[in-house]
Amino acid sequence: MNRTTLRIATRQSPLALWQAEYIQQRLQQYHSNLTVELVPMTTKGDKILGTPLSKIGGKGLFVKELEQAMLEDRADIAVHSMKDVPYRFPEGLELKVICEREDPSDAFVSNEYKTLDDLPHGATVGTSSLRRKVQIKSLRPDLNITDLRGNVGTRLSKLDMGHYDAIILASAGLIRLKLADRIASRFAPEQLLPAPGQGAVGIEARSNDPELDALLAPLQDEETTYRVRAERVITQTLQASCSVPIAAFSTVSNGILSLRALVGGIDNQMIEAEAEGPLSEAQDIGTTVAESLLSQGAKEMIAALGESGD
Numbered sequence: 001m002n003r004t005t006l007r008i009a010t011r012q013s014p015l016a017l018w019q020a021e022y023i024q025q026r027l028q029q030y031h032s033n034l035t036v037e038l039v040p041m042t043t044k045g046d047k048i049l050g051t052p053l054s055k056i057g058g059k060g061l062f063v064k065e066l067e068q069a070m071l072e073d074r075a076d077i078a079v080h081s082m083k084d085v086p087y088r089f090p091e092g093l094e095l096k097v098i099c100e101r102e103d104p105s106d107a108f109v110s111n112e113y114k115t116l117d118d119l120p121h122g123a124t125v126g127t128s129s130l131r132r133k134v135q136i137k138s139l140r141p142d143l144n145i146t147d148l149r150g151n152v153g154t155r156l157s158k159l160d161m162g163h164y165d166a167i168i169l170a171s172a173g174l175i176r177l178k179l180a181d182r183i184a185s186r187f188a189p190e191q192l193l194p195a196p197g198q199g200a201v202g203i204e205a206r207s208n209d210p211e212l213d214a215l216l217a218p219l220q221d222e223e224t225t226y227r228v229r230a231e232r233v234i235t236q237t238l239q240a241s242c243s244v245p246i247a248a249f250s251t252v253s254n255g256i257l258s259l260r261a262l263v264g265g266i267d268n269q270m271i272e273a274e275a276e277g278p279l280s281e282a283q284d285i286g287t288t289v290a291e292s293l294l295s296q297g298a299k300e301m302i303a304a305l306g307e308s309g310d
């Protein structure tokens with residue numbers, strides 16, 4: 001049987017649509033006889049955008065409806081920002097490919113100031129990410145960090161309305177939405193370590209479908225795949241939900257993968273670990289770093305966070 005149509009389940013935020021259309025175009029490039037359709041959907045996460053994510057069950061809320069559609073054969077694939085993909089997949093679905101990575105950094109976005117260092121004492125910075133919060137606090141304990149949620153456009157308009165002196169967003173999202181001119185400066189990973197998988201897009205689909213696997217295979221980026229796998233071992237091993245401040249970022253140079261990860265706790269406590277090795281041992285490098293975090297008390301820190309709430 002030769003597949004003639006492939007359906008992409010997608011959320012309707014501008015960023016989700018960009019990602020789905022990007023994969024649509026790339027698939028069509030590789031397979032000129034294939035029709036690639038978008039199946040737009042609204043997820044529970046989209047309907048309750050005002051509530052802090054950690055209070056309502058996490059990022060999984062943005063993927064459940066898409067996964068249901070694939071399991072019921074109303075769609076074939078879903079395109080995700082890898083940093084939003086939970087580490088476990090429902091029975092019958094799996095991660096198929098990870099594509100080439102966009103700029104993985106976090107961006108400092110402000111209409112008045114160029115860098116975090118330029119902010120006056122006590123300035124207000126918007127972000128709801130616990131990962132960003134804990135790292136910004138350690139760089140600048142004086143800053144007032146307040147919640148900021150919504151799509152990228154919503155967050156930018158809240159900045160423009162003067163609610164914040166600066167906000168932190170992923171550079172990749174801004175670049176994809178052609179809003180790179182809003183980036184005042186990019187954080188180096190040593191200042192603000194990105195989330196596991198940040199900047200990379202991945203494709204989820206039904207297991208046991210070799211024909212589909214063959215169609216998706218050309219989209220795989222090998223180096224990004226190793227990097228994101230190593231980074232995701234950290235979340236996996238620590239079994240961290242999105243209400244845990246956790247960062248993991250790897251680079252590759254001359255076939256050597258270097259991975260650094262950190263975990264934040266209450267009172268802005270922070271532990272970190274790093275390791276490096278051959279690219280092909282990405283998984284083991286991830287395990288080494290995760291075990292170092294565990295030996296420094298990561299599990300206990302995470303448990304204490306759970307008790308203190310958010």
Ligand SMILES: NCc1[nH]cc(CCC(=O)O)c1CC(=O)O
Pocket residue numbers: 015081082083084152168169170171172173197198199200
């Ligand atoms: N949590 C939202 C989210 N998920 C993915 C991106 C874009 C960057 C990426 O694909 O990693 C963003 C926006 C942001 O964090 O500013």
